[in-house]
Amino acid sequence: MATERTALFMFFGATGDLAYRKLYPSLFNLYKKGSLRTHFAVIGTSRQTLDDDKFRVAVKKSLADSGNRADSKEASDFISHFYYQAHDVTDTAHYSVLKDAAEKLDKKYKLQGNRIFYLSMAPQFFGTIAKDLKAQGLMSTNEDAFNRLVIEKPFGRDFDSAKQLNDALSNSFEEEQIFRIDHYLGKEMIQNIEALRFGNTLVESLWNNRYIDNIQVTLSEKLGVEERASYYDNSGALRDMVQNHIMQIVSLLAMEQPVAFTDVDIRAEKVKALRSLRVYNVADAATNFVRGQYGSVDNQPDYRHEDNVPADSTTETFVAGKLLFDNYRWSGTPFYVRTGKMLADKFTRVDVVFKRPLVDIFAFPQSQNTPLAANVLTIFVEPHAGFSLQLNAKTNDAGFSTEPIKLDYLVDAEKSKETPEPYERLLHDVLKGDGTNFSSWPEVSYAWKFVDQIRRVWDLQAPNFPNYTPHSMGPAAAEELIQRDHREWIYRLNN
Known part of the structure; x- marks a missing residue:
């Protein structure tokens, strides 16, 4: 079995096509192989108004559409780690709600403060989200914990815009904490x-x-x-x-x-x-x-x-x-x-x-x-x-x-x-x-x-x-x- 990893995933753009087609099935594969087991949780966020149950139904469909047995006990146990919170990334007040949810899940699943923030949405919001994650206290302050920011492409549309984005991210995250996805x-x-x-x-x-x-x-x-x-x-x-x-x-x-x-x-x-x-x-x-x-x-x-x-x-x-x-x-x-x-x-x-x-x-x-x-x-x-x-x-x-x-x-x-x-x-x-x-x-x-x-x-x-x-x-x-x-x-x- 693989080494079990401990983390809270926070997906921004959790109701998007990428999350349903790629991210949730990929997490489930890691779960089946043992890289995720007991000590993990997922908070999905987007503008849509959903509750935990409706979000979990969507995740279940995601697994089924990717060829998994979504009605198995293993799938049900995996999906039980998923939670949803409607969120406007431009409203700073909403981050306090996410912070409370993160802290509760951290205690429930013993996540040790490890946090992964995955941004799979319009890139014009990347800088805003990164700024407020730090300013509103969502990043873990535990010395032994990690904070990691995952960014989907495009990373800018030219050098100037890419540098502007990178400067914005660098105000909240160190370079070694930023993971720019290129699926190739x-x-x-x-x-x-x-x-x-x-x-x-x-x-x-x-x-x-x-x-x-x-x-x-x-x-x-x-x-x-x-x-x-x-x-x-x-x-x-x-x-x-x-x-x-x-x-x-x-x-x-x-x-x-x-x-x-x-x-x-x-x-x-x-x-x-x-x-x-x-x-x-x-x-x-x-x-x-x-x-x-x-x-x-x-x-x-x-x-x-x-x-x-x-x-x-x-x-x-x-x-x-x-x-x-x-x-x-x-x-x-x-x-x-x-x-x-x-x-x-x-x-x-x-x-x-x-x-x-x-x-x-x-x-x-x-x-x-x-x-x-x-x-x-x-x-x-x-x-x-x-x-x-x-x-x-x-x-x-x-x-x-x-x-x-x-x-x-x-x-x-x-x-x-x-x-x-x-x-x-x-x-x-x-x-x-x-x-x-x-x-x-x-x-x-x-x-x-x-x-x-x-x-x-x-x-x-x-x-x-x-x-x-x-x-x-x-x-x-x-x-x-x-x-x-x-x-x-x-x-x-x-x-």
């Missing part, structure tokens, strides 16, 4: 990047610009904006995906080996990598990043005709770009990234493309052999988890020619069922106080500084949208971007 960092194969690199001499010894030609990161979404159109149109793919998910993945791929496998040392190396990321000037930003917006096909409307999207919207639904690190390990080796909505399929993958041999000895004049293919190490993140290594081998015939073959490892169905969901992992890390898989402020700040420059350049010129067909892999400009460097995307349609 909870994914099994993203966490496997560190094991793959630093657990294998064969891999890490080749993990540099002497042997790697380029690295490609693709986050592809099959659906359009769906019900998120109002939010998405004020964000776009650059802010919604590149600034957080992609930059976090890239930093794990680019970082140096940490002194030790601790959150402090890992974050330090990620920050060093992001510090060396080249921030483009206007000309280079325009050359090295492209954007797109999906058009229409069959019954699928174009982005501008989706519900709640302005008819003249210039919000990008696709981004592709080239990142360069000005350091000893990666100088001259580009990182290509792309992400978008309404693409060919839903998947996330990393392709590490190694350099070809300097001399292809099999391409002698009388040979009919095709040039050697590049070795490619692929990390499959989702929907299937695993690795693939492409090598060159002799064909099974009388002559002597070569062909690329693949050594594959995919996590089987049984292991996949046992794999914790990202939010389960991340909530467990919050309980432990482990910040390894959360974004630190320096990481967020360097990512915003890079992305802001791309955004400034794009804002100087109106795009020619729409420019790609749904269920493709984006606009032609994304192909041109990589072909200009005499390279190609490893994942292509029908390859």
